[in-house]
Amino acid sequence: MARADYMTFTSRLSCGCLTDYYLPPRIGAEVLCMMHDKTAKVKSRYPSLSSTCGSIGKDLEHDQPLRCTNKKPCDGKPHYDKPEAVAFYIKPRLRSGKEGNC
Numbered sequence: 001m002a003r004a005d006y007m008t009f010t011s012r013l014s015c016g017c018l019t020d021y022y023l024p025p026r027i028g029a030e031v032l033c034m035m036h037d038k039t040a041k042v043k044s045r046y047p048s049l050s051s052t053c054g055s056i057g058k059d060l061e062h063d064q065p066l067r068c069t070n071k072k073p074c075d076g077k078p079h080y081d082k083p084e085a086v087a088f089y090i091k092p093r094l095r096s097g098k099e100g101n102c
Helices: none
Strands: 009-013 018-021 030-033 038-045 056-059 064-067 079-081 086-088
Touching: 009 030, 018 030, 056 086, 064 079
Parallel strands: none
Antiparallel strands: 009 018, 009 038, 030 038, 056 064, 079 086
């Protein structure tokens, strides 16, 4: 998901997708899910990224994205998605440097 310079609000839809809106839709409102190209209802809203970790992971059991709602700074052991009540881990990315990959 791309982040913009202006404030957006993240919501979870009934189809399981996370999506960002410029204005926060009310819970239960019908919106268009761009991923599935069909209407879905807003299931829950996420807090602002300025106060939470916001890391995005994947729930392999239900095949849906998760977003960490832990307060900043989050050590990621584990991340936690409060609206879905699911703890998750993110695999660290391989980084290259002068000393080799780390």
